[in-house]
Amino acid sequence: MVLCFAQKKKSKGDDLFFQYEYQKAVYAYEAEKAAGTLTEQQFLNLADSYFQTNKFEKAADAYLELFKKDTLMSGHHLNKMLQSLSETTNKERKTAFLATMSSRFQKELWENMEFNVQLLENDSAGPELDYQIFNLTGNSPQTDFAPTFYKDQLLFSSGRTLNKRNTYAPGNEGYFNIYQSKLGADGQISTVQPFTGVPSSNYHKATPFYSEKLNSILYVLSNTQKGELSFDKNGKNALAIGKQVIGGAFQLLLKDLSTSFYYPFYDADSGKLYFSANFDNGYGGTDLYFVYTNNGQIMSAPINLGPRINSPGNEIAPFVFENSFYFASDVFYGLGGMDIYKSNVEEDGFGIPINLGSGINSPKDDFGLIMRNDGDGLLGYFASNRPGGKGKDDLYGFKVDEKPGLKTLTFKGKVVKSYSPSTTVEKVAVRLLDKEGKLLAETYSDEDGNYRLEVPWQDEVVLESSKERYSKFSKRFTEDDLTSLDNASYPIEVAFYDDLVEDKEGQKVVKLNKFYFNRGDTQLTVGATPELDKVVAFVEKFPAVQLRIETYTDSRGGSTTNFRLTQARSDAIKKYLVEHGVPATNILYSIGYGEDKILNNCTNGVFCLEMLHQQNQRSLIVVLNDNVLYE
Structure with missing residues (x-):
């Protein structure tokens, strides 16, 4: 069927259509169509008139013809077309058209549709109430x-x-x-x-x-x-x-x-x-x-x-x-x-x-x-x-006996960087699992880091997230947790791997501010522990990392003494990390290198200022498996 449309002219069908006299408008528009005087807008009005008078077969045919021309069909008319198809024997065509329409509608509509279609197909749109x-x-x-x-x-x-x-x-x-x-x-x-x-x-x-x-x-x-x-x-x-x-x-x-x-x-x-x-x-x-x-x-x-x-x-x-x-x-x-x-x-x-x-x-x-x-x-x-x-x-x-409507569980909020809560992260996969690990719902954070998931009420769920080169997030919520949450926002904190590591001395190390031991001492200073806490948080976020602790000192003192000193310092660092939650299995080596790797000219017998000697006093937390973590 190919329709040719006339130029706009005053129409009896229009007068009736705008006065809501849809059945009379059908007769008038059909006469104008037979005479070849129907405009494209009037043909759309005819389709609407068919729809309003429950002539769904004719409405579907008219809407489909206009849909092929892709001109006047607003989202509202697409909804009428889909409704008309639902009311006829062409329900399978509705499914086919839906597959091509994702760009025509808001993402919220698709979320609403998927949620409701699943509920209605399972006949679980509400509790078994005795109405x-x-x-x-x-x-x-x-x-x-x-x-x-x-x-x-x-x-x-x-x-x-x-x-x-x-x-x-x-x-x-x-x-x-x-x-x-x-x-x-x-x-x-x-x-x-x-x-x-x-x-x-x-x-x-x-x-x-x-x-x-x-x-x-x-x-x-x-x-x-x-x-x-x-x-x-x-x-x-x-x-x-x-x-x-x-x-x-x-x-x-x-x-x-x-x-x-x-x-x-x-x-x-x-x-x-x-x-x-x-x-x-x-x-x-x-x-x-x-x-x-x-x-x-x-x-x-x-x-x-x-x-x-x-x-x-x-x-x-x-x-x-x-x-x-x-x-x-x-x-x-x-x-x-x-x-x-x-x-x-x-x-x-x-x-x-x-x-x-x-x-x-x-x-x-x-x-x-x-x-x-x-x-x-x-x-x-x-x-x-x-x-x-x-x-x-x-x-x-x-x-x-009870309020109609299904009780639901909602998780919403922003995905943010744990070390910079004002920085949001987009395109993070966020999933909600039941207590057996079955996927209930999945979404992605938007350009502002927002995510939202809603499912029928569960008494226990797991919320998790993932994105390439970002830490994984996973938290289990019990019924008490969910009741206290009460639809409030819940931020998901993640870490970007590349933010937390850097290249230093030809290897990938955890990014830390430099800290020092007191001269000749192996006890951690007040300035050291906040930096080591960053390592604890890093391993928490990336539990698959394998680490080597390296400690170096300057050339002052005997070389044997310096080896023992730096080894004790590396061991002190390892002891602190393990005591604060880093699994010992994540730390493959704890090594003191003494004065073997001097970074400047301050070698034995050379006079140097204290600040130059301090350049050689350092501890590095090396990520040994950096090259295979994100292949």
Whole structure:
């Protein structure tokens, strides 16, 4: 199939597409395609329209055709292509395409994907929890979604029609409105009625969140002017975020005619307002962002949560509960449609988002999870369009004994030089092994020395690292060690072999500052021991080295006396090294050379200044196997 595209022109399909009337847009675009007037961008819109109306075979074909041209396919559209392939009989083509796409996506996406694919294939995305999931009796034949706890009630969004004259054409139902309901002891809802605690509107009011600290309802609403919808230059009507103080004033928090904001969530502990938005510079469709606030007043520009959370797909519905960050994503490696993920909140970001697995998630759309403690367990709610519901999206409740989501173990930090902690080391292989030595995960430190590994919880692990000409690192962590670590940064200290040795007198020696013995004495001086401690550390870092201790003196005194003196000094050095942890087997020789190797003209009978005699007084720690350590 070869497509030829027309020049840009005004299109009925475009008008319908930007008004979210995807089925009608399909008919219009297909007619324009048959007439030969479809532009490449409009063909992409047609592919998106197929996708939005669940025509995945046609969507996959269209995306693949555009993929071959390699022009308009952003990461977000590649995600849709991969999703479409997952929903069809072409799943093997998805695997083939993934193998060619590593340069198209962030490295965090691949890490997230590999982690989740392995978990889902092993059906271990979460502990074996006994979910009691139930469909809410208050669901309607229309769309019901976005629950939030409101004191002893439940608020949610619904497309149920209150006024037949005020309907939303794309959904063939009413504009979304906020409803309230009584919450029973069994988790069911009753007495559903419109919520009157926010200003009335003929258009969308949806995805409420009740903040007890702010005593406010945060929600999204259609952009309007003088009571009528406001549109941007493309004819698009977007959603804003407003805050209604209970019994007080309304305030518009976030508004942009070309950007829709969704699912506000206020985290009282951090003062951050989280939300979804479809800014042009995001990682995919809708990304998750936050703004800093001062008691709900916005104090910063929107900050993207980054590629650990956001993907080429759509991320929505943020929710923080007990240091875990929950959200929904339609990234291509899930169970299907929107899935709910959990990520650990860390000091400097987030852990790998983990699919909650079957039960909470299904092959259909599952999103908008909330929960709270309830007796000895938890009570929660989410929305889903899984089979067996009453409408398009239904609200589901669940009761469970433990918090959903897999407990993980995270190691992160920098790889640094042990003798220069401010100097980081890149491209170091960092591995995590279980207590039997089986590899759990492996990564490489980046250009700033950063590394990060995350695995399902283990009660004992070994962290190790390696790089050519660098010391190896290995440390075993017990359960107590891991509990005390608690996701804090852990630096890995390594040594570069070439930093610690030098060429001297035609051989490779450990790099030391010169130290002296007192004249005629064999006792180590205060200045000697810090240098010998460097040798101890060197052997610790490079346990395969074989050493020879060489000690020399000047020409003063008898030659026999000088041989005995230097031999005793070499033996004193060896004794110190062995007592401080250097295995005796690493020291092959300990030799005193007396005055045999004078470095200058200060031979017997020649008058020399003390500083010249001192040039001949020296001890060397020779690395005998330097030539074979790194063949």
